[in-house]
Structures are given as structure tokens and as C-alpha cells.
Amino acid sequence: MRRHRIMGLLGALTLAAGVLAGPAAAAGSPAAGPAAAGPPAAADATAAGPGAEGPLPPAEFGTDWHDPLTAAPPVERPETRSCEVILAEAQFRDFTPYRGTYAPPAGCGRSGWAKAVLRLDGKVEGRQYDRLGNLTLGGVEILRTSTPQPSPDGITWSVEKDVTRYSDLLGRPQPVEMLIGNVVNDTYTGVIDVKVTLTLYTADRHHRAPDTPDRVLPLTTPAVTTPRNTERLLAEVYATGSGGGCEEYWYMTVPDAAPYSCKAPDGPHREVRISVDGRLAGLAAPFPTVWTGGWSNPFLWYVTPGPRAFDVQPIVYDLTPYAALLNDGREHRVEVSVSGVPAGQAGWSTPVNLLLWQDHGRQVVTGALTRHEEGAPTGSSRWTPAAPGGEHRLDTDGGHRLTVAGYLDTSHGRVTTTVTRAVSHTSAHRWTDGENRDALTASWTDEESVTHGAATTRTARTYTMDGETTLGTGDRLRTVLSLGDRADTVTLRGGRQTGRSLLDHRYTGDATYTANVPRDQRHAVGTSTERYRLYGTDAGAGCYDRTVSTAQGTVTEDRFRC
Numbered sequence: 001m002r003r004h005r006i007m008g009l010l011g012a013l014t015l016a017a018g019v020l021a022g023p024a025a026a027a028g029s030p031a032a033g034p035a036a037a038g039p040p041a042a043a044d045a046t047a048a049g050p051g052a053e054g055p056l057p058p059a060e061f062g063t064d065w066h067d068p069l070t071a072a073p074p075v076e077r078p079e080t081r082s083c084e085v086i087l088a089e090a091q092f093r094d095f096t097p098y099r100g101t102y103a104p105p106a107g108c109g110r111s112g113w114a115k116a117v118l119r120l121d122g123k124v125e126g127r128q129y130d131r132l133g134n135l136t137l138g139g140v141e142i143l144r145t146s147t148p149q150p151s152p153d154g155i156t157w158s159v160e161k162d163v164t165r166y167s168d169l170l171g172r173p174q175p176v177e178m179l180i181g182n183v184v185n186d187t188y189t190g191v192i193d194v195k196v197t198l199t200l201y202t203a204d205r206h207h208r209a210p211d212t213p214d215r216v217l218p219l220t221t222p223a224v225t226t227p228r229n230t231e232r233l234l235a236e237v238y239a240t241g242s243g244g245g246c247e248e249y250w251y252m253t254v255p256d257a258a259p260y261s262c263k264a265p266d267g268p269h270r271e272v273r274i275s276v277d278g279r280l281a282g283l284a285a286p287f288p289t290v291w292t293g294g295w296s297n298p299f300l301w302y303v304t305p306g307p308r309a310f311d312v313q314p315i316v317y318d319l320t321p322y323a324a325l326l327n328d329g330r331e332h333r334v335e336v337s338v339s340g341v342p343a344g345q346a347g348w349s350t351p352v353n354l355l356l357w358q359d360h361g362r363q364v365v366t367g368a369l370t371r372h373e374e375g376a377p378t379g380s381s382r383w384t385p386a387a388p389g390g391e392h393r394l395d396t397d398g399g400h401r402l403t404v405a406g407y408l409d410t411s412h413g414r415v416t417t418t419v420t421r422a423v424s425h426t427s428a429h430r431w432t433d434g435e436n437r438d439a440l441t442a443s444w445t446d447e448e449s450v451t452h453g454a455a456t457t458r459t460a461r462t463y464t465m466d467g468e469t470t471l472g473t474g475d476r477l478r479t480v481l482s483l484g485d486r487a488d489t490v491t492l493r494g495g496r497q498t499g500r501s502l503l504d505h506r507y508t509g510d511a512t513y514t515a516n517v518p519r520d521q522r523h524a525v526g527t528s529t530e531r532y533r534l535y536g537t538d539a540g541a542g543c544y545d546r547t548v549s550t551a552q553g554t555v556t557e558d559r560f561r562c
Helices: 003-010 164-170 246-252 320-326
Strands: 082-092 098-102 113-124 132-137 140-146 155-162 174-180 192-202 215-218 230-237 271-276 279-284 315-318 332-339 352-358 366-374 378-384 392-410 413-431 437-452 455-471 476-493 496-514 525-536 543-551 554-560
Touching (some): 082 098, 082 132, 113 140, 113 164, 132 164, 140 155, 140 215, 164 215, 230 271, 230 320, 246 437, 279 413, 320 366, 320 392, 332 352, 366 413
Antiparallel strands (some): 082 192, 098 174, 132 140, 215 352, 271 279, 413 437, 437 455, 455 476, 496 525, 543 554
């Protein structure tokens, strides 16, 4: 199996590599709400309630299947007065963006909301690739999403996201731009029809307005001048490897010497780095998103997408140690790069938003950067050539660590912020000549500690991928894959634990079909199970646990355990 032949035809996000550079991007793509597909209980008997089991699945995929859904929880909404407004409504046939104007809805004020919820409702039918798109408000990207691949009879799906942290933008009129780049012709007939709404929920004594940034700025160029009284500064980066080329599958790339269809001189290790005036200010492990045609097998994803595929979550960096430097009133440069990408090669999109909190008791906040300790980046890729009739193997590891600290003399005293972040990656990639067997076992860790005054937040993130695709007799292509997205977050004050949240989001799938034949001759079968567990402070009642299982496009289980 040649990856460029099969994965490219069946799953690649087929867009030009440079499309995502602008504020309205499409590609072949501080606590964001997870993607959702409507309320926990679907409208049919397959999700009637806790422990519900659906009908017997068909022997193979037909021309219709269950609408896409995820096990992730919908965004919690307060029971307060609300106002809804349409942000965008469009049919995407090509690369023409939707452009409109947002006006705050009357009746819910201009600030101080308890919650702001964005919802995308989409529909598509016929034949179409998965597509990546985004929505910007006032130039700030507030949603990056990918689309499911449709059935001939058509599907509908939805995505919800908590956008309360963008409240600074929501209180005044803003230009809106949205693009889901698409190609429609006699073969690929699916027109992507979407409607995006924003609902604002007023605050009351039972539902207080959260602490949100005073300013949200899009970083359209590296040059930026921030308010001189900034006392907290975050940067969020919607980093995606995409564009239809090999960086869409960056975790599978191999050095030039190895015989494989996707190359990168240094192998698959990637880091997303942010710098201030040319000096490293933050680093992170990119999330290995698998889009809804990934791993050569769209039948894995027709009903349950992989983690984060519908709601691409930004990487968040705490840049507060650099606030004193940026508060001097001069222009500074904030830049993002992806290490490991071949020089001059496109394939990554990294739009940046700056989130700033201001000290309203001072016009200028001064301080200093007091510590910058960077460990030397480590990493290697070791290729073991295949013996006759055997497998090639590429073993990769990499890591990096950074600690920065600084203080600010605010109107409420001196506040010191220390940020430590360490990333690591290990993987074993095995394939045969011709790539008729292609397998990867990989894990990434991203551990972060932020101490701001007396409060400390520690987050340990782990991402996993373990899969194999084989092309066998009769061109039967089979993919078996498991994915994991886990995070353990602990908050402390004065050294005493005040909160903890544990996220464990897992996907497993096994699908087989006949490749290189018309759609109605594929005789596809496939099962999938997605389980989303969230415990602790971030989980409403303290516990959320949902499992969704499918077979041949039918939901066979929709179970709640909390």
C-alpha cells in the first residue's frame, strides 16, 4: 500500500498547502469546551438513556449510517436569560469565504456573561472528502474544525464550544469570516451546508461571570504592541499539520534514507515553539489529530470521529513572565515555529491569539524576566532496514524542557510567575516494502507547571496512538487503531491542593473494505468504541462517563456510567 496512493485518495484533506496562512483558513485544517453532537440523548432509540443499546447492525455498510456524534459532553449552560444570534450561515462549494458582521444581541447586555456558547450545525450528502475550516471574529480565530465524510443519503452533525474567554470581542460589532475550503464537481458532490450560532447567557447571583481577558488580540503579524498595564498574558495557538501533504501525517514521516512515501530529514519528532523577540518563550507537544479520512480508512470515522477532530483545541502558553518586557510600550515580535518540519516546507497552520488581563489600578506595570533555563533539545530517529521479506523499523525519541520566571509590580503587590514545561515523544514505526503493512506505536507527553503568586496549576498530558493498516488478498484493506487523549490537572494554593480534574478520552476502531473499486463494491465492515471520562473539578457533578459503540454505521451502545 502506497500511502500517497491510498491514504491520499481516501482520507487526505485535499487543500493547497498555503491556504491556511490567512485569517480565514481551510485545510486539507484557556479551557475550550469539547466537541459535541447534540444533547447526550439522541432522538432515536439508539441513545434512549443510560446503558441504551441499539438495533442489530447490518452485515456491512450501506448507503446511509447514523449521524456523526461524539461521547464528549455538551457545553454546560446556565439556567439564566439568554440571547442567540447567527454568526455565519453558508454553503461551501469552493474556497470562497463567508463574510458577515456580528452585532451583539439586544437584551443580554454588552459584557459580564455567565457563559457564551458557539454551536455549529452542518449537513452534507453525496461524496466528499473531510475538510478543515475555521471561523474568525474580529480577526481572532475562535473555532477550528474538520468535517465528517458524508453518506450518499446525507448526514447532519453539530459541534459546541465554550467561547466565554472571548467575551472582550462579543460586546461590540465585529467582522465575521468563515471558510471550509471545498471542491465540488461531478465526482465530489457534497456541498457543506453550515449554520453557526452564538448564545450569550446572562449572569446572576447563582451563575457568576468568570474572569475573562480584558483584551483578545489576533497576532496577524509577528509584530505586536501590548497595553502597558498587562498583568497576565496567555497565547493560544491553533496548530494543525494539514494541507494534503505529508505533514498531515507528521507522526509517520521518516528520514530521507528510509524507503517510505512520506519524508522529513529529521523524522517525525515535532514541537510547537513560541518565541518573544527571538528567544524561546514556550514549547508544547502537538496533538496528533487524526482527521475523518485518516489511516487510509474513512469507515473508522463515519459515526465517531477521533479525539478533537471536530473541535481542534489550541495550545495555550503562559507568557506572563515576559509581560514586563512587553509592557515597555515598544513593538515586539511574537513568533511560532514547528520544529522538525523540513526547511521551506509548508503544511502547518499556527494562528495565534493573545489573551491579556490588565491592572486597572495602574497605567504602567513594571517588572523583570528573572529566569530562563532551557535544556538542550534531544532526539533521534534510528532506521533499521528490513531483512528479505521483513519489516523496516524507525525508532524515534525526542524531548525538551524550558523554565521561565518573572515578576510584576502590580497595584496589588509584587506577583511572581514561574512556568516550567517539558515535552517528550517516543515512537516505533514498522512497514514493509511497498507499505502493504504500515504500523505505528507512539506516545507524547507534555507536562506543565505554572505558579502565579500563591497559586500553582500542574497539568500532565499524554497522547497515544497504536495502529496498523494492511492491504491483503483481494485488495482488502484493514485498519486497527487506538487513540488516547489524557490529562491530569491539579491546582494548589499555598502548597495545599484545591482542585483536581482527570480526563481520559479513548477511541478504538477496526474497519475493513475492498480498496480501488467503486463505492458500492467495497463491502465494508467496521466497529468503533469511544469512551470519554472526566472526573473532578471540571466535570459538572464531579463525574462524566459516556461510551458510544458502533458497527457498520449503526450505534450499538450509548452508555452513561455517572
